[in-house]
Amino acid sequence: MSAVVAARRGIPDASVARLPGYLQALTNLAERGISSVSSEELASAAGVSSAKLRKDLSHLGSYGVRGVGYEVDRLAYEISTALGLTQDWPVAIVGMGNLGRALAAYSGFATRGFNVIALLDHDDALVGTPVGERSIRPMGDVEALVRTDGLAIGVIATPADSAQDVADRLVKAGVRSILNFAPCVLDVPDDVMVRKVDMSTELQILAFHEQRRTGELDLVTKTEVEEVAL
Amino acid sequence: MSAVVAARRGIPDASVARLPGYLQALTNLAERGISSVSSEELASAAGVSSAKLRKDLSHLGSYGVRGVGYEVDRLAYEISTALGLTQDWPVAIVGMGNLGRALAAYSGFATRGFNVIALLDHDDALVGTPVGERSIRPMGDVEALVRTDGLAIGVIATPADSAQDVADRLVKAGVRSILNFAPCVLDVPDDVMVRKVDMSTELQILAFHEQRRTGELDLVTKTEVEEVAL
DNA sequence: CCTTGTGAAGCGATTCACAGCC
DNA sequence: GGCTGTGAATCGCTTCACAAGG
Numbered sequence: 206m207s208a209v210v211a212a213r214r215g216i217p218d219a220s221v222a223r224l225p226g227y228l229q230a231l232t233n234l235a236e237r238g239i240s241s242v243s244s245e246e247l248a249s250a251a252g253v254s255s256a257k258l259r260k261d262l263s264h265l266g267s268y269g270v271r272g273v274g275y276e277v278d279r280l281a282y283e284i285s286t287a288l289g290l291t292q293d294w295p296v297a298i299v300g301m302g303n304l305g306r307a308l309a310a311y312s313g314f315a316t317r318g319f320n321v322i323a324l325l326d327h328d329d330a331l332v333g334t335p336v337g338e339r340s341i342r343p344m345g346d347v348e349a350l351v352r353t354d355g356l357a358i359g360v361i362a363t364p365a366d367s368a369q370d371v372a373d374r375l376v377k378a379g380v381r382s383i384l385n386f387a388p389c390v391l392d393v394p395d396d397v398m399v400r401k402v403d404m405s406t407e408l409q410i411l412a413f414h415e416q417r418r419t420g421e422l423d424l425v426t427k428t429e430v431e432e433v434a435l
Numbered sequence: 436m437s438a439v440v441a442a443r444r445g446i447p448d449a450s451v452a453r454l455p456g457y458l459q460a461l462t463n464l465a466e467r468g469i470s471s472v473s474s475e476e477l478a479s480a481a482g483v484s485s486a487k488l489r490k491d492l493s494h495l496g497s498y499g500v501r502g503v504g505y506e507v508d509r510l511a512y513e514i515s516t517a518l519g520l521t522q523d524w525p526v527a528i529v530g531m532g533n534l535g536r537a538l539a540a541y542s543g544f545a546t547r548g549f550n551v552i553a554l555l556d557h558d559d560a561l562v563g564t565p566v567g568e569r570s571i572r573p574m575g576d577v578e579a580l581v582r583t584d585g586l587a588i589g590v591i592a593t594p595a596d597s598a599q600d601v602a603d604r605l606v607k608a609g610v611r612s613i614l615n616f617a618p619c620v621l622d623v624p625d626d627v628m629v630r631k632v633d634m635s636t637e638l639q640i641l642a643f644h645e646q647r648r649t650g651e652l653d654l655v656t657k658t659e660v661e662e663v664a665l
Numbered sequence: 666c667c668t669t670g671t672g673a674a675g676c677g678a679t680t681c682a683c684a685g686c687c
Numbered sequence: 688g689g690c691t692g693t694g695a696a697t698c699g700c701t702t703c704a705c706a707a708g709g
Contacts, residue, residue, distance in 0.1 A: 219679090257679065259691065269692080270686090271685070273689085289646025292646075294638070294645070303541065307536070317635040317638070358638065388459060400637045404538065404543070408544070411630060417519070486701075486703075497670070500668085502666075503669085503709070666709105672703105673702105674703070676701075676702090677700080682694100683695105685692080687691095
């Protein structure tokens with residue numbers, strides 16, 4: 206019972222962010238016909254420590270068996286439920302440039318609880334252009350998508366300079382969650398959730414570590430000299 | 436002087452991850468002709484708190500002026516230096532499906548310190564196919580790219596089931612940093628750095644919050660009832 | 666005066682280590 | 688015997704609040 210309370214009361218953000226990884230690892234195990242897994246094994250498959258995994262799972266409830274481990278199917282179901290993936294979420298992708306088209310073609314959405322219900326573009330010249338099995342629709346359709354299809358999540362794949370306009374439009378229509386691929390900060394009301402994916406940022410973080418690695422010897426020496434000088 | 440020591444000794448990971456955002460905000464300001472900025476203004480442009488921004492910048496050194504703020508160009512230069520972006524990093528993209536092609540066409544890399552020197556694919560049938568101004572090269576070229584072009588960063592844009600093979604190949608050739616777009620965990624030696632970008636994960640995190648929002652009223656009630664029952 | 670730079674306090678996440686349980 | 692679930696200890700990041708300084 207207290208597990209249910211814990212389950213509903215704030216799962217820490219850091220845990221939530223790892224749940225999709227556990228789910229993916231469990232799906233892989235299930236496909237390989239494995240029906241039971243220990244925290245050690247699952248943690249290693251998901252690339253985290255077993256203590257972290259157990260702590261994360263403890264926020265969902267108590268679904269393991271001491272001395273044995275976790276039942277793969279059961280745990281996958283519980284994580285899916287916690288993440289709200291028992292339903293399929295309708296998603297619209299806005300911006301049909303290279304990235305938008307790549308996202309539209311990505312098959313991973315469907316298998317992970319999402320349904321791309323519309324491809325939109327701000328540019329009326331593109332409206333009607335076929336992309337895969339769908340065709341591009343105008344931004345004006347977004348209100349109807351929210352109202353009749355329950356659209357709640359929008360993916361912005363436009364250039365940075367139109368991303369804020371698109372976000373404003375989505376928010377005005379009632380979209381509550383946005384995944385932003387444009388390299389810019391979006392200004393939205395507090396009750397709208399935005400997550401950002403930026404490949405340049407990721408590369409720059411890699412560059413930082415790469416640079417530190419190659420410069421390491423020089424810098425250690427230099428630092429030590431300066432420390433002595435203090 | 437102590438600032439220089441601080442600058443070279445570990446900048447916290449959380450700070451490093453935000454530096455690209457500051458750099459981008461500074462670039463925007465510079466383009467708009469703004470030459471000086473306060474921590475409050477820059478923080479708001481980058482979507483963080485001013486205290487956090489100042490603390491982050493303090494790890495680089497002391498480049499502001501009390502009572503005034505920061506000089507935009509100077510600060511941008513210092514952050515670029517800290518991130519190791521004074522040089523252009525050669526990057527290879529592996530996997531020329533939809534996503535790989537979209538990444539190959541993305542102009543944001545060049546403007547942010549990266550140079551896509553090669554497009555590779557594991558599938559020999561694709562080798563030679565033109566993509567933009569380049570043409571697809573075989574995986575066998577990777578050793579030469581590392582040796583002669585100083586390739587250090589690889590981007591994996593393959594399906595999940597070939598990502599590990601590609602990673603092994605890159606690592607064997609001497610690539611030290613990998614940006615992984617495939618939805619899987621890569622197993623690499625400790626000295627190879629991997630960062631992962633996964634749109635499904637991001638959507639699932641949004642779904643979690645979206646679901647919590649819609650179920651909120653019911654659940655608060657339910658939780659309170661259960662709490663009383665304890 | 667105004668804004669930076671920073672010790673100190675506060676907070677959340679990770680890790681430890683073991684009691685609880687099958 | 689072995690593995691889970693979890694308090695307690697620890698670590699690191701964020702926030703506060705103010706002294707330092709142009």
